[in-house]
Amino acid sequence: MAMVQPVRAADRLSASEVDDVLALAAAASAADGVYPLSEDAVLRLHGAGSHLLSYAGDRLAGYAVLADGSGELVVHPRFRRSGHGTALLAAAGSGPLAFWAHGDDPGASAFATRNGFRRARVLWQMRRSLLEPLPDIPFPDGITVRAFRPGSDEQAWLDINARAFAHHPEQGRWTLDDLRARENEPWFDAAGFLLAVASDGSLAGFHWTKVHPASPPDPALGEIYVLGVDPDGHRRGLGAALSVAGLRHLAAAGLTVSNLYVDESNEGAVKLYHGLGFQVHKTDISYQRP
Template identity: 30%
Template structure:
Protein backbone atom coordinates (compact mmCIF):
# COMPACT_ATOMS: atom_id res chain seq x y z
CA UNK A 1 0.00 0.00 0.00
CA UNK A 2 3.08 2.22 0.21
CA UNK A 3 2.64 5.79 1.46
CA UNK A 4 -0.83 6.33 -0.03
CA UNK A 5 -2.96 6.16 3.11
CA UNK A 6 -5.91 8.51 3.73
CA UNK A 7 -4.71 10.07 6.98
CA UNK A 8 -3.36 13.49 7.89
CA UNK A 9 0.29 13.64 8.87
CA UNK A 10 2.50 16.15 10.65
CA UNK A 11 5.79 16.26 12.60
CA UNK A 12 5.57 15.41 16.29
CA UNK A 13 5.74 18.30 18.78
CA UNK A 14 5.09 18.89 22.45
CA UNK A 15 1.52 20.02 21.74
CA UNK A 16 0.76 16.42 20.69
CA UNK A 17 1.87 14.71 23.87
CA UNK A 18 -1.66 13.80 25.01
CA UNK A 19 -2.49 12.18 21.66
CA UNK A 20 0.88 10.43 21.58
CA UNK A 21 0.44 9.03 25.09
CA UNK A 22 -3.00 7.70 24.17
CA UNK A 23 -1.52 5.95 21.14
CA UNK A 24 1.35 4.47 23.15
CA UNK A 25 -1.08 3.19 25.78
CA UNK A 26 -3.19 1.50 23.09
CA UNK A 27 -0.09 -0.15 21.60
CA UNK A 28 0.99 -1.40 25.03
CA UNK A 29 -2.48 -2.80 25.79
CA UNK A 30 -2.33 -4.85 22.59
CA UNK A 31 1.36 -5.84 22.38
CA UNK A 32 2.14 -6.20 26.12
CA UNK A 33 5.73 -5.05 25.78
CA UNK A 34 5.73 -3.74 29.39
CA UNK A 35 6.50 -0.27 28.03
CA UNK A 36 4.79 2.63 29.76
CA UNK A 37 5.34 6.31 29.04
CA UNK A 38 4.73 9.65 30.69
CA UNK A 39 5.10 13.26 29.63
CA UNK A 40 8.65 13.42 31.02
CA UNK A 41 9.67 10.50 28.81
CA UNK A 42 8.29 12.16 25.68
CA UNK A 43 9.92 15.44 26.59
CA UNK A 44 13.25 13.63 26.90
CA UNK A 45 12.80 12.08 23.45
CA UNK A 46 12.28 15.51 21.92
CA UNK A 47 15.40 16.84 23.67
CA UNK A 48 17.67 14.05 22.39
CA UNK A 49 20.61 15.73 20.59
CA UNK A 50 20.62 12.98 17.94
CA UNK A 51 16.96 13.46 16.99
CA UNK A 52 15.47 16.17 14.77
CA UNK A 53 11.74 16.02 15.40
CA UNK A 54 10.97 18.89 13.04
CA UNK A 55 12.26 16.90 10.06
CA UNK A 56 12.76 13.40 11.44
CA UNK A 57 9.37 12.58 12.95
CA UNK A 58 5.82 12.03 11.74
CA UNK A 59 2.41 11.36 13.26
CA UNK A 60 -0.58 10.06 11.30
CA UNK A 61 -4.01 11.27 12.41
CA UNK A 62 -7.58 10.16 11.87
CA UNK A 63 -9.40 13.29 13.00
CA UNK A 64 -8.09 14.10 16.51
CA UNK A 65 -6.72 10.58 17.05
CA UNK A 66 -3.03 9.84 16.50
CA UNK A 67 -3.08 6.43 14.86
CA UNK A 68 0.61 5.97 13.99
CA UNK A 69 3.96 7.58 14.69
CA UNK A 70 7.60 7.28 13.72
CA UNK A 71 10.84 9.10 14.41
CA UNK A 72 14.51 8.77 13.52
CA UNK A 73 17.61 8.90 15.68
CA UNK A 74 21.10 9.34 14.28
CA UNK A 75 24.09 7.50 15.69
CA UNK A 76 27.21 9.06 17.17
CA UNK A 77 29.41 7.33 14.59
CA UNK A 78 29.21 5.84 11.12
CA UNK A 79 32.03 3.31 11.05
CA UNK A 80 31.75 1.92 8.48
CA UNK A 81 27.97 2.37 8.12
CA UNK A 82 25.53 4.81 9.70
CA UNK A 83 22.82 2.64 11.24
CA UNK A 84 20.09 5.20 11.87
CA UNK A 85 17.38 4.10 14.29
CA UNK A 86 13.73 4.14 13.35
CA UNK A 87 11.21 3.90 16.20
CA UNK A 88 7.46 3.81 15.64
CA UNK A 89 4.12 2.15 16.17
CA UNK A 90 0.57 1.81 14.85
CA UNK A 91 -2.69 1.89 16.79
CA UNK A 92 -4.08 -1.67 16.96
CA UNK A 93 -7.42 -0.57 15.49
CA UNK A 94 -5.65 0.71 12.36
CA UNK A 95 -3.33 -2.19 11.66
CA UNK A 96 -3.62 -3.98 8.35
CA UNK A 97 -4.52 -0.75 6.55
CA UNK A 98 -1.08 0.21 5.22
CA UNK A 99 -0.10 2.58 8.05
CA UNK A 100 2.99 0.61 9.09
CA UNK A 101 4.22 0.39 5.51
CA UNK A 102 3.58 4.10 5.03
CA UNK A 103 5.58 4.92 8.16
CA UNK A 104 8.53 2.85 6.95
CA UNK A 105 8.34 4.51 3.53
CA UNK A 106 8.33 7.92 5.24
CA UNK A 107 11.39 6.89 7.26
CA UNK A 108 13.35 6.01 4.13
CA UNK A 109 12.57 9.37 2.58
CA UNK A 110 13.26 11.41 5.73
CA UNK A 111 16.44 9.55 6.74
CA UNK A 112 18.61 10.39 3.74
CA UNK A 113 18.88 14.19 4.14
CA UNK A 114 19.47 13.83 7.88
CA UNK A 115 22.17 11.26 7.18
CA UNK A 116 23.89 13.36 4.51
CA UNK A 117 24.23 16.28 6.92
CA UNK A 118 26.20 14.13 9.37
CA UNK A 119 27.95 11.44 7.34
CA UNK A 120 27.88 12.29 3.61
CA UNK A 121 30.75 9.92 2.82
CA UNK A 122 29.29 6.89 4.63
CA UNK A 123 26.59 4.37 3.67
CA UNK A 124 23.20 4.54 5.39
CA UNK A 125 21.23 1.63 6.85
CA UNK A 126 17.91 1.89 8.67
CA UNK A 127 17.79 -0.03 11.95
CA UNK A 128 14.54 -0.91 13.70
CA UNK A 129 13.29 -3.78 15.84
CA UNK A 130 10.29 -6.05 16.26
CA UNK A 131 9.09 -8.20 19.12
CA UNK A 132 9.82 -11.82 18.24
CA UNK A 133 6.35 -13.01 19.25
CA UNK A 134 4.70 -10.30 17.12
CA UNK A 135 4.73 -12.17 13.81
CA UNK A 136 2.79 -9.51 11.82
CA UNK A 137 5.41 -6.88 12.71
CA UNK A 138 8.27 -9.08 11.57
CA UNK A 139 6.35 -9.91 8.38
CA UNK A 140 5.88 -6.18 7.71
CA UNK A 141 9.62 -5.54 8.00
CA UNK A 142 10.39 -8.47 5.71
CA UNK A 143 7.88 -7.22 3.13
CA UNK A 144 9.56 -3.81 3.17
CA UNK A 145 13.03 -5.27 2.52
CA UNK A 146 14.41 -5.53 6.05
CA UNK A 147 16.55 -8.45 7.21
CA UNK A 148 16.48 -9.96 10.70
CA UNK A 149 20.08 -9.41 11.80
CA UNK A 150 20.35 -9.97 15.56
CA UNK A 151 18.32 -11.06 18.59
CA UNK A 152 18.15 -9.29 21.95
CA UNK A 153 16.58 -10.50 25.18
CA UNK A 154 14.63 -8.48 27.71
CA UNK A 155 15.38 -10.01 31.12
CA UNK A 156 13.81 -9.58 34.54
CA UNK A 157 14.52 -10.47 38.17
CA UNK A 158 12.42 -10.57 41.32
CA UNK A 159 14.23 -8.42 43.87
CA UNK A 160 12.36 -10.04 46.73
CA UNK A 161 14.19 -13.29 45.97
CA UNK A 162 17.55 -13.72 47.74
CA UNK A 163 20.53 -12.00 46.16
CA UNK A 164 23.82 -13.88 45.72
CA UNK A 165 26.75 -12.94 47.93
CA UNK A 166 29.14 -11.47 45.36
CA UNK A 167 31.29 -8.75 46.91
CA UNK A 168 33.78 -6.72 44.91
CA UNK A 169 37.05 -8.60 44.34
CA UNK A 170 40.21 -7.66 46.20
CA UNK A 171 41.70 -4.39 45.03
CA UNK A 172 38.38 -3.13 43.63
CA UNK A 173 36.40 -0.36 45.30
CA UNK A 174 32.81 0.36 44.28
CA UNK A 175 31.90 4.04 44.47
CA UNK A 176 28.62 5.81 43.89
CA UNK A 177 28.01 7.66 40.64
CA UNK A 178 28.68 11.40 40.97
CA UNK A 179 29.16 14.29 38.56
CA UNK A 180 32.89 14.09 39.22
CA UNK A 181 32.94 10.40 38.22
CA UNK A 182 30.66 10.79 35.22
CA UNK A 183 33.47 11.13 32.67
CA UNK A 184 35.22 8.07 34.13
CA UNK A 185 31.96 6.16 33.65
CA UNK A 186 31.55 7.36 30.05
CA UNK A 187 35.05 6.23 29.13
CA UNK A 188 34.43 2.82 30.70
CA UNK A 189 31.20 2.53 28.75
CA UNK A 190 32.89 3.33 25.44
CA UNK A 191 35.70 0.84 25.90
CA UNK A 192 33.42 -1.87 27.32
CA UNK A 193 31.03 -1.72 24.36
CA UNK A 194 33.61 -1.24 21.62
CA UNK A 195 33.40 -4.91 20.62
CA UNK A 196 29.59 -5.14 20.85
CA UNK A 197 27.48 -5.56 17.74
CA UNK A 198 25.98 -2.29 16.51
CA UNK A 199 27.46 -0.19 19.31
CA UNK A 200 28.92 3.27 18.77
CA UNK A 201 30.84 5.64 21.03
CA UNK A 202 28.79 7.61 23.53
CA UNK A 203 29.52 11.30 22.97
CA UNK A 204 29.83 13.79 25.82
CA UNK A 205 26.62 15.44 24.62
CA UNK A 206 24.69 12.17 24.45
CA UNK A 207 26.05 11.02 27.81
CA UNK A 208 25.01 14.28 29.46
CA UNK A 209 21.52 13.90 28.01
CA UNK A 210 21.19 10.35 29.36
CA UNK A 211 22.62 10.99 32.84
CA UNK A 212 20.57 14.14 33.39
CA UNK A 213 17.27 12.64 32.26
CA UNK A 214 14.29 12.12 34.59
CA UNK A 215 14.72 8.34 34.67
CA UNK A 216 18.40 8.24 35.65
CA UNK A 217 19.06 7.28 39.27
CA UNK A 218 22.61 8.20 40.39
CA UNK A 219 21.93 6.62 43.78
CA UNK A 220 21.47 3.25 42.03
CA UNK A 221 24.50 3.68 39.75
CA UNK A 222 28.07 2.76 40.58
CA UNK A 223 31.63 2.90 39.27
CA UNK A 224 34.24 0.26 40.18
CA UNK A 225 37.85 1.42 40.60
CA UNK A 226 41.07 -0.57 40.72
CA UNK A 227 42.74 0.75 43.88
CA UNK A 228 45.31 -1.99 44.34
CA UNK A 229 48.14 0.46 43.68
CA UNK A 230 46.37 3.78 44.23
CA UNK A 231 43.96 3.89 47.15
CA UNK A 232 43.13 7.57 46.53
CA UNK A 233 42.32 7.59 42.84
CA UNK A 234 42.53 4.35 40.94
CA UNK A 235 41.52 3.43 37.41
CA UNK A 236 37.82 3.09 36.63
CA UNK A 237 37.18 -0.45 35.36
CA UNK A 238 33.44 -1.06 35.57
CA UNK A 239 30.05 0.64 35.67
CA UNK A 240 26.41 -0.09 36.34
CA UNK A 241 23.74 2.54 35.65
CA UNK A 242 20.22 2.36 37.05
CA UNK A 243 17.03 4.02 35.89
CA UNK A 244 13.43 4.18 37.10
CA UNK A 245 10.47 5.06 34.89
CA UNK A 246 7.72 6.67 36.92
CA UNK A 247 5.08 5.96 34.27
CA UNK A 248 5.90 2.25 34.59
CA UNK A 249 5.49 2.43 38.37
CA UNK A 250 2.16 4.22 38.03
CA UNK A 251 0.85 1.72 35.47
CA UNK A 252 1.99 -1.47 37.20
CA UNK A 253 2.02 -0.55 40.88
CA UNK A 254 5.58 -1.78 41.30
CA UNK A 255 8.97 -0.10 41.15
CA UNK A 256 11.37 -1.58 38.62
CA UNK A 257 15.10 -0.93 38.50
CA UNK A 258 15.98 -0.74 34.82
CA UNK A 259 19.68 -1.48 34.44
CA UNK A 260 20.51 0.58 31.38
CA UNK A 261 24.24 -0.19 31.31
CA UNK A 262 26.62 -2.77 32.74
CA UNK A 263 30.17 -2.85 31.44
CA UNK A 264 33.79 -3.50 32.29
CA UNK A 265 36.97 -2.56 30.52
CA UNK A 266 39.00 -5.41 29.09
CA UNK A 267 41.43 -5.21 32.01
CA UNK A 268 38.53 -5.78 34.41
CA UNK A 269 36.80 -8.71 32.75
CA UNK A 270 36.53 -12.19 34.25
CA UNK A 271 37.22 -10.83 37.73
CA UNK A 272 33.67 -10.64 39.10
CA UNK A 273 33.45 -6.85 38.86
CA UNK A 274 30.24 -6.72 36.81
CA UNK A 275 28.54 -9.25 39.08
CA UNK A 276 29.47 -7.26 42.18
CA UNK A 277 28.20 -4.04 40.62
CA UNK A 278 24.89 -5.62 39.64
CA UNK A 279 24.33 -7.14 43.06
CA UNK A 280 25.10 -3.85 44.80
CA UNK A 281 22.70 -1.94 42.56
CA UNK A 282 19.97 -4.52 43.14
CA UNK A 283 20.56 -4.56 46.90
CA UNK A 284 20.28 -0.76 47.07
CA UNK A 285 17.14 -0.86 44.92
CA UNK A 286 15.50 -3.51 47.10
CA UNK A 287 16.29 -1.47 50.19
CA UNK A 288 14.62 1.52 48.52
CA UNK A 289 11.44 -0.47 47.83
CA UNK A 290 11.93 -1.72 44.29
CA UNK A 291 10.19 -5.01 43.50
CA UNK A 292 11.94 -6.03 40.28
CA UNK A 293 14.95 -5.34 38.09
CA UNK A 294 15.11 -5.53 34.30
CA UNK A 295 17.64 -5.12 31.50
CA UNK A 296 18.31 -5.85 27.84
CA UNK A 297 21.11 -7.99 26.44
CA UNK A 298 22.45 -9.14 23.09
CA UNK A 299 21.65 -12.85 22.84
CA UNK A 300 25.11 -13.39 21.30
CA UNK A 301 27.05 -10.96 23.47
CA UNK A 302 30.80 -11.47 22.92
CA UNK A 303 31.49 -10.89 26.61
CA UNK A 304 29.16 -13.60 27.88
CA UNK A 305 26.71 -11.10 29.38
CA UNK A 306 23.76 -13.47 29.05
CA UNK A 307 25.47 -16.00 31.32
CA UNK A 308 26.44 -13.26 33.77
CA UNK A 309 22.86 -12.06 34.12
CA UNK A 310 21.57 -15.59 34.51
CA UNK A 311 24.14 -16.16 37.24
CA UNK A 312 22.72 -13.31 39.33
CA UNK A 313 19.12 -14.41 38.82
CA UNK A 314 17.78 -12.75 35.68
CA UNK A 315 15.54 -14.72 33.33
CA UNK A 316 14.44 -14.01 29.76
CA UNK A 317 11.02 -12.39 29.47
CA UNK A 318 10.89 -11.33 25.81
CA UNK A 319 13.06 -11.32 22.69
CA UNK A 320 13.48 -8.56 20.13
CA UNK A 321 14.75 -8.82 16.56
CA UNK A 322 17.04 -6.17 15.09
CA UNK A 323 15.75 -5.36 11.60
CA UNK A 324 18.16 -3.78 9.09
CA UNK A 325 17.72 -2.35 5.61
CA UNK A 326 20.63 -0.87 3.60
CA UNK A 327 19.31 2.38 2.16
CA UNK A 328 22.03 4.37 0.45
CA UNK A 329 25.75 4.36 -0.34
CA UNK A 330 28.05 7.06 -1.77
CA UNK A 331 29.00 4.76 -4.64
CA UNK A 332 25.39 4.46 -5.73
CA UNK A 333 24.89 8.23 -5.58
Protein backbone atom coordinates (compact mmCIF):
# COMPACT_ATOMS: atom_id res chain seq x y z
CA MET A 1 0.00 0.00 0.00
CA ALA A 2 1.27 3.50 -0.83
CA MET A 3 2.83 5.49 2.01
CA VAL A 4 0.90 8.29 3.68
CA GLN A 5 2.01 11.59 2.17
CA PRO A 6 2.04 14.93 4.00
CA VAL A 7 -1.47 16.32 4.29
CA ARG A 8 -2.22 19.10 1.84
CA ALA A 9 -4.20 22.10 3.05
CA ALA A 10 -6.31 24.11 0.58
CA ASP A 11 -8.49 27.20 0.88
CA ARG A 12 -10.46 26.13 -2.17
CA LEU A 13 -10.82 22.82 -4.01
CA SER A 14 -10.55 22.35 -7.75
CA ALA A 15 -13.42 20.73 -9.64
CA SER A 16 -11.46 17.46 -9.86
CA GLU A 17 -10.71 17.55 -6.12
CA VAL A 18 -14.41 18.05 -5.35
CA ASP A 19 -15.15 15.00 -7.50
CA ASP A 20 -12.49 13.01 -5.64
CA VAL A 21 -13.94 13.97 -2.24
CA LEU A 22 -17.46 13.04 -3.33
CA ALA A 23 -16.20 9.70 -4.69
CA LEU A 24 -14.42 9.05 -1.38
CA ALA A 25 -17.58 9.90 0.56
CA ALA A 26 -19.64 7.59 -1.66
CA ALA A 27 -17.21 4.72 -1.04
CA ALA A 28 -17.38 5.31 2.72
CA SER A 29 -21.17 5.46 2.58
CA ALA A 30 -21.34 2.15 0.71
CA ALA A 31 -19.07 0.50 3.28
CA ASP A 32 -20.58 2.01 6.43
CA GLY A 33 -24.24 2.39 5.51
CA VAL A 34 -24.24 6.09 6.41
CA TYR A 35 -23.10 9.14 4.45
CA PRO A 36 -19.99 10.61 6.11
CA LEU A 37 -20.50 14.31 5.31
CA SER A 38 -23.25 16.68 6.40
CA GLU A 39 -25.12 19.00 4.05
CA ASP A 40 -23.03 21.92 5.30
CA ALA A 41 -19.77 20.07 4.60
CA VAL A 42 -20.90 19.21 1.06
CA LEU A 43 -21.83 22.85 0.42
CA ARG A 44 -18.38 23.93 1.63
CA LEU A 45 -16.73 21.75 -1.03
CA HIS A 46 -17.70 24.34 -3.62
CA GLY A 47 -16.47 27.43 -1.79
CA ALA A 48 -13.69 28.89 0.27
CA GLY A 49 -12.88 27.00 3.43
CA SER A 50 -10.30 25.00 5.33
CA HIS A 51 -9.86 21.73 3.45
CA LEU A 52 -7.36 18.99 4.33
CA LEU A 53 -6.49 16.18 1.90
CA SER A 54 -4.47 13.05 2.64
CA TYR A 55 -3.12 10.96 -0.25
CA ALA A 56 -1.84 7.43 -0.73
CA GLY A 57 0.20 7.75 -3.88
CA ASP A 58 -2.06 9.63 -6.29
CA ARG A 59 -5.28 8.42 -4.63
CA LEU A 60 -7.25 10.60 -2.24
CA ALA A 61 -7.33 8.51 0.92
CA GLY A 62 -8.74 10.94 3.48
CA TYR A 63 -10.44 14.30 3.72
CA ALA A 64 -11.34 16.74 6.48
CA VAL A 65 -13.06 20.12 6.49
CA LEU A 66 -12.86 22.65 9.34
CA ALA A 67 -15.01 25.65 10.24
CA ASP A 68 -15.23 27.59 13.51
CA GLY A 69 -13.47 24.96 15.58
CA SER A 70 -15.56 22.07 14.29
CA GLY A 71 -15.05 19.68 11.42
CA GLU A 72 -15.81 16.43 9.66
CA LEU A 73 -13.33 13.75 8.68
CA VAL A 74 -13.57 10.69 6.47
CA VAL A 75 -11.06 8.07 5.32
CA HIS A 76 -11.60 5.82 2.31
CA PRO A 77 -12.40 2.24 3.46
CA ARG A 78 -9.45 0.91 1.46
CA PHE A 79 -6.98 3.12 3.32
CA ARG A 80 -8.23 2.89 6.91
CA ARG A 81 -5.83 1.95 9.75
CA SER A 82 -2.97 3.30 7.67
CA GLY A 83 -2.41 6.60 9.44
CA HIS A 84 -4.52 8.91 7.27
CA GLY A 85 -7.02 9.82 9.99
CA THR A 86 -4.23 10.54 12.45
CA ALA A 87 -2.41 12.63 9.84
CA LEU A 88 -5.55 14.68 9.17
CA LEU A 89 -6.05 15.32 12.90
CA ALA A 90 -2.43 16.42 13.24
CA ALA A 91 -2.83 18.79 10.31
CA ALA A 92 -5.93 20.27 11.94
CA GLY A 93 -3.71 21.53 14.77
CA SER A 94 -3.73 21.34 18.54
CA GLY A 95 -6.14 22.87 21.01
CA PRO A 96 -9.94 22.73 21.28
CA LEU A 97 -11.54 20.95 18.36
CA ALA A 98 -14.71 18.99 17.58
CA PHE A 99 -15.39 16.42 14.86
CA TRP A 100 -18.71 14.87 13.83
CA ALA A 101 -19.01 11.14 13.28
CA HIS A 102 -22.10 10.20 11.30
CA GLY A 103 -23.45 7.00 12.74
CA ASP A 104 -22.58 5.77 16.23
CA ASP A 105 -19.76 3.52 15.03
CA PRO A 106 -17.50 1.75 17.58
CA GLY A 107 -14.51 2.29 15.30
CA ALA A 108 -15.06 6.05 15.27
CA SER A 109 -15.46 6.03 19.05
CA ALA A 110 -12.19 4.13 19.52
CA PHE A 111 -10.36 6.45 17.11
CA ALA A 112 -11.69 9.52 18.92
CA THR A 113 -10.74 8.21 22.37
CA ARG A 114 -7.28 7.22 21.21
CA ASN A 115 -6.69 10.78 19.99
CA GLY A 116 -7.94 12.57 23.09
CA PHE A 117 -11.52 13.31 22.05
CA ARG A 118 -14.58 12.68 24.22
CA ARG A 119 -18.21 12.06 23.31
CA ALA A 120 -19.82 15.48 23.83
CA ARG A 121 -23.00 15.78 21.78
CA VAL A 122 -25.56 13.36 20.34
CA LEU A 123 -27.71 14.20 17.33
CA TRP A 124 -30.63 11.92 16.50
CA GLN A 125 -32.22 11.37 13.12
CA MET A 126 -35.87 10.51 13.81
CA ARG A 127 -38.45 9.17 11.35
CA ARG A 128 -42.19 8.53 11.09
CA SER A 129 -44.50 7.21 8.41
CA LEU A 130 -46.60 9.82 6.61
CA LEU A 131 -49.14 7.11 5.85
CA GLU A 132 -50.21 7.13 9.49
CA PRO A 133 -52.83 9.72 10.55
CA LEU A 134 -51.63 13.11 11.80
CA PRO A 135 -53.30 14.82 14.76
CA ASP A 136 -55.44 17.90 14.27
CA ILE A 137 -53.61 20.74 16.03
CA PRO A 138 -55.08 24.23 15.50
CA PHE A 139 -52.96 27.34 15.22
CA PRO A 140 -53.13 29.89 18.07
CA ASP A 141 -55.50 32.81 17.57
CA GLY A 142 -54.18 35.58 15.36
CA ILE A 143 -51.76 33.33 13.41
CA THR A 144 -51.91 32.83 9.65
CA VAL A 145 -49.59 30.66 7.58
CA ARG A 146 -48.07 31.47 4.21
CA ALA A 147 -45.10 30.40 2.08
CA PHE A 148 -41.68 32.04 2.27
CA ARG A 149 -41.13 34.76 -0.36
CA PRO A 150 -37.56 34.71 -1.77
CA GLY A 151 -36.13 38.18 -2.12
CA SER A 152 -38.44 39.57 0.58
CA ASP A 153 -38.45 37.41 3.71
CA GLU A 154 -34.74 36.70 4.17
CA GLN A 155 -33.88 39.21 6.89
CA ALA A 156 -37.05 38.64 8.90
CA TRP A 157 -36.40 34.91 8.81
CA LEU A 158 -32.74 35.32 9.81
CA ASP A 159 -33.82 37.44 12.77
CA ILE A 160 -36.33 34.92 14.12
CA ASN A 161 -33.99 32.02 13.38
CA ALA A 162 -31.26 33.70 15.46
CA ARG A 163 -33.68 34.19 18.35
CA ALA A 164 -35.14 30.70 18.17
CA PHE A 165 -31.68 29.06 18.05
CA ALA A 166 -29.71 31.54 20.16
CA HIS A 167 -28.03 28.69 22.05
CA HIS A 168 -27.57 26.32 19.10
CA PRO A 169 -23.91 26.02 18.03
CA GLU A 170 -24.65 25.95 14.28
CA GLN A 171 -28.20 26.94 13.38
CA GLY A 172 -28.29 30.16 15.38
CA ARG A 173 -25.30 31.59 13.50
CA TRP A 174 -26.71 31.38 9.99
CA THR A 175 -25.93 34.36 7.76
CA LEU A 176 -27.59 35.71 4.62
CA ASP A 177 -24.98 33.85 2.57
CA ASP A 178 -25.92 30.57 4.32
CA LEU A 179 -29.60 31.13 3.54
CA ARG A 180 -29.03 32.14 -0.08
CA ALA A 181 -26.76 29.15 -0.67
CA ARG A 182 -29.68 26.90 0.20
CA GLU A 183 -32.14 28.95 -1.84
CA ASN A 184 -29.88 28.21 -4.83
CA GLU A 185 -29.91 24.45 -4.20
CA PRO A 186 -32.02 22.30 -6.57
CA TRP A 187 -34.10 20.98 -3.66
CA PHE A 188 -35.23 24.42 -2.45
CA ASP A 189 -39.01 24.86 -2.66
CA ALA A 190 -40.52 28.05 -1.23
CA ALA A 191 -43.95 26.40 -1.12
CA GLY A 192 -42.63 24.02 1.55
CA PHE A 193 -41.07 26.83 3.61
CA LEU A 194 -44.01 27.75 5.86
CA LEU A 195 -44.08 30.98 7.86
CA ALA A 196 -46.42 31.62 10.79
CA VAL A 197 -47.36 35.31 10.70
CA ALA A 198 -48.83 37.26 13.63
CA SER A 199 -51.61 39.81 13.23
CA ASP A 200 -49.06 42.66 13.25
CA GLY A 201 -47.22 41.11 10.28
CA SER A 202 -44.22 39.86 12.28
CA LEU A 203 -43.00 36.28 12.04
CA ALA A 204 -43.99 34.09 14.98
CA GLY A 205 -42.47 30.82 13.75
CA PHE A 206 -41.59 28.74 10.72
CA HIS A 207 -41.38 25.22 9.38
CA TRP A 208 -38.93 24.74 6.51
CA THR A 209 -39.35 21.35 4.83
CA LYS A 210 -36.96 19.60 2.48
CA VAL A 211 -37.44 16.66 0.12
CA HIS A 212 -34.64 14.11 -0.34
CA PRO A 213 -34.86 11.93 -3.48
CA ALA A 214 -35.00 8.19 -2.96
CA SER A 215 -31.56 6.68 -2.34
CA PRO A 216 -31.91 2.90 -1.90
CA PRO A 217 -32.49 1.44 0.57
CA ASP A 218 -34.13 4.70 1.71
CA PRO A 219 -37.32 5.94 0.05
CA ALA A 220 -37.77 9.63 -0.76
CA LEU A 221 -37.80 11.48 2.55
CA GLY A 222 -39.72 14.60 3.54
CA GLU A 223 -37.66 16.34 6.19
CA ILE A 224 -38.56 18.74 8.95
CA TYR A 225 -35.50 20.71 7.89
CA VAL A 226 -35.72 23.61 10.36
CA LEU A 227 -38.57 24.28 12.78
CA GLY A 228 -38.50 27.33 15.01
CA VAL A 229 -40.76 29.51 17.14
CA ASP A 230 -40.03 33.03 18.39
CA PRO A 231 -39.16 32.49 22.08
CA ASP A 232 -40.70 35.88 22.90
CA GLY A 233 -44.01 35.03 21.25
CA HIS A 234 -45.54 33.01 24.11
CA ARG A 235 -47.86 31.17 21.71
CA ARG A 236 -48.48 27.77 23.25
CA GLY A 237 -48.88 24.98 20.71
CA LEU A 238 -47.45 26.89 17.73
CA GLY A 239 -44.52 24.49 17.28
CA ALA A 240 -46.81 21.46 17.21
CA ALA A 241 -49.25 23.16 14.82
CA LEU A 242 -46.40 24.14 12.47
CA SER A 243 -45.00 20.61 12.63
CA VAL A 244 -48.29 19.09 11.53
CA ALA A 245 -48.83 21.72 8.82
CA GLY A 246 -45.45 20.91 7.29
CA LEU A 247 -46.00 17.17 7.54
CA ARG A 248 -49.37 17.54 5.79
CA HIS A 249 -47.64 19.51 3.02
CA LEU A 250 -45.11 16.69 2.58
CA ALA A 251 -47.79 14.00 2.60
CA ALA A 252 -49.81 15.93 0.00
CA ALA A 253 -46.69 15.99 -2.20
CA GLY A 254 -46.67 12.18 -2.19
CA LEU A 255 -43.98 11.56 0.44
CA THR A 256 -44.52 8.49 2.62
CA VAL A 257 -41.75 8.93 5.22
CA SER A 258 -40.64 12.00 7.15
CA ASN A 259 -37.36 12.55 9.00
CA LEU A 260 -35.74 15.21 11.16
CA TYR A 261 -32.60 15.87 13.18
CA VAL A 262 -32.70 16.85 16.85
CA ASP A 263 -30.21 17.01 19.72
CA GLU A 264 -30.77 14.23 22.24
CA SER A 265 -30.46 16.86 24.99
CA ASN A 266 -33.29 19.03 23.60
CA GLU A 267 -35.94 17.56 25.85
CA GLY A 268 -38.78 19.81 24.69
CA ALA A 269 -38.26 19.08 21.00
CA VAL A 270 -37.74 15.36 21.61
CA LYS A 271 -41.00 15.23 23.57
CA LEU A 272 -42.83 17.06 20.75
CA TYR A 273 -41.53 14.72 18.06
CA HIS A 274 -42.15 11.57 20.06
CA GLY A 275 -45.71 12.83 20.56
CA LEU A 276 -46.08 13.18 16.80
CA GLY A 277 -45.01 9.57 16.24
CA PHE A 278 -41.30 9.98 15.42
CA GLN A 279 -38.80 7.34 16.53
CA VAL A 280 -34.99 7.39 16.58
CA HIS A 281 -33.57 6.01 13.32
CA LYS A 282 -29.86 6.97 13.41
CA THR A 283 -27.38 8.67 15.74
CA ASP A 284 -24.55 11.13 14.97
CA ILE A 285 -21.89 11.94 17.55
CA SER A 286 -19.79 15.06 18.08
CA TYR A 287 -16.43 14.21 19.62
CA GLN A 288 -14.62 17.11 21.26
CA ARG A 289 -11.07 17.70 22.36
CA PRO A 290 -10.60 20.24 25.16
